[in-house]
Amino acid sequence: MTGRRWYVPWLFLLPALAVAVCFFIVPFANTAVLSFTNASTLGGGTFTGGHNYARLLHDDQFWQSVRNTLLYTAIVVPCLVVLPLLLAVLVQKRIAGIGFFRAVFYSPVVASMVVAGLIWSWLLSSDGLVNSVLRGLHLVAAPVPFLTDARLLLFSAMAMTVWKGLGYYMVVYLAALANVPRSLLEAAEVDGAGAPRRFFHVTLPLVRPTMVLVATLAAIGSAKVFAEVYTLSDGSAGPGGEARTLVYTIREVGLGLGGEAGYASAMSIVLFLGTLGLSVAVTRLNSREERA
Amino acid sequence: MPSSRGIRLAAAVVTVALATSACGLGSSGSSTDAGAPAPAKVGGTITLETLQLKPTFTDYMTGVIAAYEKEHPGTEVNWVDIPFQGAQEKLTADAAAGNLPDVVNLNPQFGQALEAKGLFVDMDRAAADVKPTYVPGAWSAFQVPGQQGSFALPWYLTSEVTMYNKDLFAKAGLDPQKPPATFDELLADGAKLSAAGKGAFFGIHPALENRFVTDLAKQGVPLLDASGKKWTFNTPEAVAYLQKLVDAYKGGVYPQDSLTQNHSKENEAYQSGRIGLLPSGPNFLATIKKNAADIAADTGVGPQITGPAGATNMSVMGLLVPKAGKNQGTALDFAKYLSNAQNQLAFSKIVTILPSTLESLKDPYFKAEGDTTPEGTARRISAEQIAKAKNLVPVQYDSRVTAAVIGKVQLALQGKLSPQAALDQAVEEADKITGAAG
Numbered sequence: 001m002t003g004r005r006w007y008v009p010w011l012f013l014l015p016a017l018a019v020a021v022c023f024f025i026v027p028f029a030n031t032a033v034l035s036f037t038n039a040s041t042l043g044g045g046t047f048t049g050g051h052n053y054a055r056l057l058h059d060d061q062f063w064q065s066v067r068n069t070l071l072y073t074a075i076v077v078p079c080l081v082v083l084p085l086l087l088a089v090l091v092q093k094r095i096a097g098i099g100f101f102r103a104v105f106y107s108p109v110v111a112s113m114v115v116a117g118l119i120w121s122w123l124l125s126s127d128g129l130v131n132s133v134l135r136g137l138h139l140v141a142a143p144v145p146f147l148t149d150a151r152l153l154l155f156s157a158m159a160m161t162v163w164k165g166l167g168y169y170m171v172v173y174l175a176a177l178a179n180v181p182r183s184l185l186e187a188a189e190v191d192g193a194g195a196p197r198r199f200f201h202v203t204l205p206l207v208r209p210t211m212v213l214v215a216t217l218a219a220i221g222s223a224k225v226f227a228e229v230y231t232l233s234d235g236s237a238g239p240g241g242e243a244r245t246l247v248y249t250i251r252e253v254g255l256g257l258g259g260e261a262g263y264a265s266a267m268s269i270v271l272f273l274g275t276l277g278l279s280v281a282v283t284r285l286n287s288r289e290e291r292a
Numbered sequence: 293m294p295s296s297r298g299i300r301l302a303a304a305v306v307t308v309a310l311a312t313s314a315c316g317l318g319s320s321g322s323s324t325d326a327g328a329p330a331p332a333k334v335g336g337t338i339t340l341e342t343l344q345l346k347p348t349f350t351d352y353m354t355g356v357i358a359a360y361e362k363e364h365p366g367t368e369v370n371w372v373d374i375p376f377q378g379a380q381e382k383l384t385a386d387a388a389a390g391n392l393p394d395v396v397n398l399n400p401q402f403g404q405a406l407e408a409k410g411l412f413v414d415m416d417r418a419a420a421d422v423k424p425t426y427v428p429g430a431w432s433a434f435q436v437p438g439q440q441g442s443f444a445l446p447w448y449l450t451s452e453v454t455m456y457n458k459d460l461f462a463k464a465g466l467d468p469q470k471p472p473a474t475f476d477e478l479l480a481d482g483a484k485l486s487a488a489g490k491g492a493f494f495g496i497h498p499a500l501e502n503r504f505v506t507d508l509a510k511q512g513v514p515l516l517d518a519s520g521k522k523w524t525f526n527t528p529e530a531v532a533y534l535q536k537l538v539d540a541y542k543g544g545v546y547p548q549d550s551l552t553q554n555h556s557k558e559n560e561a562y563q564s565g566r567i568g569l570l571p572s573g574p575n576f577l578a579t580i581k582k583n584a585a586d587i588a589a590d591t592g593v594g595p596q597i598t599g600p601a602g603a604t605n606m607s608v609m610g611l612l613v614p615k616a617g618k619n620q621g622t623a624l625d626f627a628k629y630l631s632n633a634q635n636q637l638a639f640s641k642i643v644t645i646l647p648s649t650l651e652s653l654k655d656p657y658f659k660a661e662g663d664t665t666p667e668g669t670a671r672r673i674s675a676e677q678i679a680k681a682k683n684l685v686p687v688q689y690d691s692r693v694t695a696a697v698i699g700k701v702q703l704a705l706q707g708k709l710s711p712q713a714a715l716d717q718a719v720e721e722a723d724k725i726t727g728a729a730g
Contacts, residue, residue, distance in 0.1 A: 042409050043388045126548040127491070148551045148706075236552040239702035241695065256380045257387075257405030258690050258725070 028272075034265035041259035052266035062267065064242065065249040068154055072161075072245060073222040073278070079162045080218040081211055084169035089199065091170065092177050102174075106167035113164070117231020120160050121147065124232070147232060150242030157228035157243070165221070169214050176210035177203065212286040216279050223275045226251065246271050333621040337368040338394035340626065343609070345397075346373040352642055360629050367622055380691070387411060392614040394623035395630075397447065400433050403612055404687035407436065407443045413613040413624065414441035422628055430648040433608040433683035438520030444610030446648035447631045448639060450573035451606045451674040451681050454478075454594040455580075455666070457587065460568035464488035464495075471569075471594030475511065475533070478569065478597050479540055485568040486545045494547050496569045497562075498537065498705075500698045502555035503571065508533065509684035511599030516686045523693075523722040526715035534704055534711035541705040551702055563587055571597055573607060574644040574670030593669040596677055606681035608648065644670055646678050653678065688726050696721035 010017075035052055039045025056062050091102050108116065123129050124146035131143040146156045180203055188198045226247040229237055237244040244252075246267065254264025345353055357369045372393065374382055380402065386392050387406055398406075406412065415434070416423070422445075423431060430446035458468035464485045472478040482495025489495075498504070505525065509515055513530045516523055540546060547561070555572075562570040563584040570576070574593070581588040596604050611627040613620060629635065636647030637655055644667050647653060658675035660668040697718040704714035 041384045041388065042406070044409075143548060145548060147549055234553050234557065236554075236695075236699075236702075239551055239706050240699040240708070242703075252692070252695065255384075256691050257384055257402060258408075258692050259384065 031265045031268050034262050035269045036266075037262040038260075039262040039265075041255065041257065041261050045262055048262070052263050053270075055263065056266060056270065061241070061244065061249055062246075065244045065246045068244060069223055069225065069246045072154065072158060072225055073219055075155075076158050076161050076165075076222045076225075077215055077218045079158075080165050080169055081215050083162065084166050084214070085173050085207065085211070087166060087170045088173035088177055089203075092174060102170075105170055108164045109167040111164070113227040114231055116160065116164060117227065120156065121232055121234075124156050148239060150238035150240070153229070153233055153238040153243040157225070157232055160228045160232065161222070161225060165218065169218070172214060173207065173210060176207040180206045208286075212282060216282050219278045219282060220275050223271065223278060246274075334364055334625045335366040336619045336622055337370065338617070338619050338622045338626060339370045339372060340395045340397075340630075341372045341374060341393040342397040343374065343379055343399075344376045349639075349642070352639060356630060356635050356638075360626055364622075364625070367626075369626060390616055392616065394613065394617040394619055395627050396612050396614065397609060398444070398612055399607070399609055400444075400683060400687040401685075401690050403434060403444055403610060404436060405690055406612075407687075411614050411616070412443040413615055413620065415443065415445055415613075416441045418613070418624055419445055419628060422632075425633065425649050425651065426631075427648050427650055427653070427678060429606060429678075429680075429682040430608050433606075434610050434687070436520060437516055437686055437688070438518060444612045445627050445631050447609045447611050448636065449606050449608055449646040449648050449678060450575055450644075451604060451646060451677045452571055452596045453574050453670050453673050453677075454597055455562070455570040455572060455577070455670075456592050456594065457562070457565065457568045457590050458592045459590040460485055460489070460493055460565070461592075464568070468592060471592060472597065473595060475507065475536075475597055475599060478571075479536055479545065482540065482545045482569060483543065486543075489568075493565060494561075494567050495545050496540075497550045497553070497558035497567050498541070498546050499550075499553070499555045499558040500701055501694050502558070504537075504698060504701055505689060505694075506605050506685050507597075507599075510597070510601075510603050510605060512601040512603065515684075516688060520686070520688060521723070521726050523719045523726065526712070526719045530715055531711045534701065534715060537701075538705055538707070538711060542707070551705055574667070574674050577644055577667050577670055588666070591666050593666045593673065595673050602680075603684060604677045604681040605684045606646075606678060608683050644674075646674055692725050693722045696725060 034045070036047055036049060037045035038048050038051070087105060091098055091105065121128075125131070126143035126145065126147075130146070131140075134140045134144060144152070146152050184202050184206075185198055188202050193201065224247050225245050229243055229245055229248055233243060237248050241248075241252075250264050250267045250271065253260055253267065340357075342353070353371060357371055360369060361367050383392070383396075383398075383402065383406065387409070392406075392411065403412070426446050427449070430449055431442060433446060434442045434444040436443070454471050454473075456471045461468045461481075464481075465488070466481055466484055472481045478496065485493065485495030505515060508525050508530050511529060511533060513527050513533075514524045541551070547566070550557070550561075558567070558570065559572070559576065559579070561567045563580055565584075565587055577588070577591070577593075580591060598604060611631055613623045613627055617623050631648065633647065633649040633651040636649050637652035637657070639645065640647050640652065641657060646658070653675060658671055660672040660675075663669070663672075700709060700714040700718040700721065703709040704711050709717065
C-alpha cells in the first residue's frame, strides 16, 4: 500500500471538481455575497447588510411569485409522481407495438421548450385548436382565455410541465418496475390477489423509493419553473405579470441594462433555501415513514 | 484526515468566492475626463458594434468602412453586428467587464441605462463642430432630462406612418383612400373593421409595450418631470384615453390574445391579414413585401396618427463612443463619418429610413414626386413629418419601466383596475424603478 499517493483520487476528481467550482460553487458564493449589496448588473455596489432581504418582505411582486411557485409545485408534483407511474405500468406490458407508444410518450422530453411553448400557444390561443373544439361542441360560448387570464395561464403552464415531464419520469419508473421480482407478483396472484391489489400491495411499496426520488426532482424542477410561463405568455407572465414565478421575477429584476443584481441575488438565495428545504422535507418524510 | 481536508476545501471556496465577489463589486469601466473633447489623433484599429444590420446591409456597411479606411490610411474598423434579441444581456456583460466596443450603435433607451453610469463621451462637447448638421429633434433624443450634455451622435431615423390593408377597408365599408389620422378615427375605423371581420380579422392590435406611452405623449400628456425621476402620465387626459382603450378591448376591437402580445405579434398579424391597420415604421414595408407579397400589394400608407396637438414621434438610432475606449480619436472621427450627410443619404436609398442630417433631407429623393408606391408615399410622408418630430418617449422609459406600466394597463383592459387606479399604480411603480436606477 505504500505505493499509493494520497492525491491520486483527487487527480481523478479534478476535472469534475474544476467544473463544479468554476460554474457552480464560485457563482453561488458570488451570488451570496452580492445579495448583501446594492450591486447593479453593470457592477459597482456597496455592502447594504440585510437590506435586500428586508425589502423582500414588503415586495408584493416577490410574494406573488412565491404564491404562484408554491401553487405550481403543489399541483405539478403529485401529477408527476402518479401519472408517469400509471403510464409506466401501462407501457410495461409486452404487447405488439408497445415500443412505438413508449417513444411517443417520451418524445416531449426531447422537444425544445421553445418549440413546445409555441405549439401550446397555438393550441391554447383564443382561435386555437382547443378553443375551436370547445366552441364546436358548444361547451363554451366565448373563447376560454387560457393565455390572457393569469390563473388559467398558470394552469396551462402546469399542464405543459406535466406533459413534458411524463415521458422522463415514465422511463425512471420503468427501470424501477423492472426490479420488482416477478416471483412476488406471481405469489400474490396464487394467493388470489387481483391486479389492483397486486399493484397497491406489492408493486407500490417496492417502487416507493423511486417515487420519493421523482417527487424530489419534480419539486426542484417546479420551484425553478420559468420557460413554460415565459413562452406561453410572450414573455409577459400574463396580464400585469400576475402569473409570475420566482425565477421569472429574478430574471426580470436582475437582468438587462438596468438590472439590480444585488436584489435579484437575494431572491435567488431565498429560492435556493426554499428548494433545499423542500428536498430535505421530502427525504425526511420518507425516512420517517419507512421507520414507522 | 477528511475533516481537515473538508475545512481546507471550504476555506479555498470561500477565498475564491470572496475574490470573485470582489470582481463583481468592482466599479465598471474606467472613466476619463468627463465630457472633455476627445483627442484628435486618428489611426489604429477600432471596433464598431451595430444592432441587427447583417446580412441585409452588409454591402453598405462594408462599403462605408472600406471608404473610411482608404481615406484614413493606418486605420482599421472591425465591424461586429449583434441581433436585437439578447443585445441588452451582451451589452451588460461587456460594460461590466469594461469591454464595450469603440463605437456602439444603440437606441436612446439602451444607451441611457449605460450612460447612467457615465460611460459615454458627451457629444455636445466632443462633436460640437458637427452638431448643427443634425436634425435637432434627433440630437435631443440622447439628452437625459435633468442632465447636461448628449451622449450620442444621431444616426438613422424612422418616423411612424399608418399602414393599412385597403382590401379589408373595402370589406368593412371604409374608404380605401382615407386612412385614419387621429386617435379617435383610428379607434372608430378599427371598430368597423373588427365588426366586419367577425373574428376572421380585426381592426387594430394594441401592441401596448410599443405604443401606449408614445400615444399618450402624442396627445400632449407629460410623461416625466424635469428632474427625470418623477413620472407624470396619470393625468385626466391619459385616464380618458385609457378608458377608450378599455372600451375597445371589451368591444372586441382588439384580438383577445393581443392583451399581452408585443409589437412583433402585431407585425405578424398584419402580414397574415388578421388586422387591417398597422401604425409602424416605414422600414417595415420591405418586410411585408418579402413575407406577404399579396398583403403588400393591398397596403396603403397614411400619415402618423396624431392627437389634437399634432405632435409626431420619431425613433432614433445613435452612435455612442465609450470614454474607456483606447482609440477615442478614431472612434469619434469614424462615428462622425458614418453619420455624415453623404453616407446617411446613401443608406436611406436602400431602405425606407430617414437620415438624421439636415442636408441629406433636402435631397429630392425624399420628395418622392411621382412615386405612388407604398415605399415612395411612406418616404415622402415620413420626411415631411421629421422636421417637427421628436423622440417623445424619455430615455428613462426602459424595459423594466415598460413592463411595470404596461402590466397595469393590461389589468385595466381586463377590467381588474379602473383606468385611474391603473395609471396611478403605474406611475408609482415607474417612480420606484427610476428612483432605484438613478
